Amino acid sequence: AQTVTQSQPEMSVQEAETVTLSCTYDTSENNYYLFWYKQPPSRQMILVIRQEAYKQQNATENRFSVNFQKAAKSFSLKISDSQLGDTAMYFCASSFVIQGAQKLVFGQGTRLTINP
Amino acid sequence: DGGITQSPKYLFRKEGQNVTLSCEQNLNHDAMYWYRQDPGQGLRLIYYSQIVNDFQKGDIAEGYSVSREKKESFPLTVTSAQKNPTAFYLCASSIGTGHHSGNTIYFGEGSWLTVV
Numbered sequence: 659a660q661t662v663t664q665s666q667p668e669m670s671v672q673e674a675e676t677v678t679l680s681c682t683y684d685t686s687e688n689n690y691y692l693f694w695y696k697q698p699p700s701r702q703m704i705l706v707i708r709q710e711a712y713k714q715q716n717a718t719e720n721r722f723s724v725n726f727q728k729a730a731k732s733f734s735l736k737i738s739d740s741q742l743g744d745t746a747m748y749f750c751a752s753s754f755v756i757q758g759a760q761k762l763v764f765g766q767g768t769r770l771t772i773n774p
Numbered sequence: 775d776g777g778i779t780q781s782p783k784y785l786f787r788k789e790g791q792n793v794t795l796s797c798e799q800n801l802n803h804d805a806m807y808w809y810r811q812d813p814g815q816g817l818r819l820i821y822y823s824q825i826v827n828d829f830q831k832g833d834i835a836e837g838y839s840v841s842r843e844k845k846e847s848f849p850l851t852v853t854s855a856q857k858n859p860t861a862f863y864l865c866a867s868s869i870g871t872g873h874h875s876g877n878t879i880y881f882g883e884g885s886w887l888t889v890v
Contacts, residue, residue: 662816691876701862703817703881710876749816753875759824760805760868760875761832764816 660685662750664765671740672773678725679735679768681750690754692726692733693762697747706748709733737770745772777801778882780865786890787852787859795850795885797865806848807866807879810834817864823848852887860889 661684671677683692694706709717709726716724721741725734737744750765778799787793799806805824809817819832823842837856842848848867852859864884870877 667814687875689875693878700883702883703864703866705878705880708876708878753877753879755875757830759822759830760870760877760879761819761822762807762817762879764818766816767814 660687660752660754660761660763662752662763662765664748664750664768666768667766668769668771670771670773673740673742675740676736676738677740677770679737679748679750679770681733681735681765683731683733683750683752683763683765685731685752685754687754690752692724693751693753694722694724694733694735695749695751695764696744697749697767698743698745703749707735740772742772742774744770746770778865778867778880780863780882780885782885783883784886784888786888788890790854792851792853793887795852795863795865795887797848797850797882799846799848799865799867799882801867801869801880802845803867803869803880804845805868805870805877806842807868808832808838808840808848808850809864809866811862811864811884820850820863859887862886 692709747767781796807822808820821840823829839851865882868877868879
């Protein structure tokens with residue numbers, strides 16, 4: 659079974675600080691991707707960043723970067739220079755193909771609050 | 775604008791009633807999904823469809839039904855057999871029909887269903 663675990667239910671930092679959200683996963687697949695999604699108060703899920711398991715280089719999208727440790731099955735998200743608009747629920751997810759279909763498995767989420 | 779439209783945004787259901795949540799996409803995506811989100815939890819897959827006139831059960835399909843008569847539409851019916859239907863429902867789509875785990879899955883804005 660594929661599982662994703664986010665061990666931090668809530669986090670809070672001051673604006674402009676750097677924050678790291680943790681995620682661990684378990685999979686028996688060889689070909690998979692990992693994603694971080696953001697869910698602001700509007701509740702719409704927005705893709706933040708994604709990482710292909712085959713690539714050793716960590717993905718980066720502007721202020722967002724990941725630390726992908728494949729052997730440890732760890733996929734943390736770092737937000738640099740945090741902004742008030744970063745306040746949201748953040749979900750880690752693993753993606754794999756089963757019976758010819760792509761499936762996403764989500765973690766429980768981390769509620770991140772950026773304080774002014 | 776291209777995107778995924780869910781309606782209604784808010785829906786109230788009486789005990790014993792079936793209700794249908796609409797999901798329409800104009801992204802020309804082949805794959806569509808329905809997820810359920812309970813408070814403080816991640817998303818769980820209800821049903822998914824890779825192609826018109828075909829769909830598969832996800833992890834929590836009991837008490838739900840779907841149809842895929844058109845590529846752009848994937849309505850979800852919450853039946854009276856679903857004993858605890860109060861939740862936030864998210865529809866999603868992706869371009870691929872599987873065999874690739876890296877397709878980005880895009881989400882609609884969601885629908886709130888409450889049993890009264």
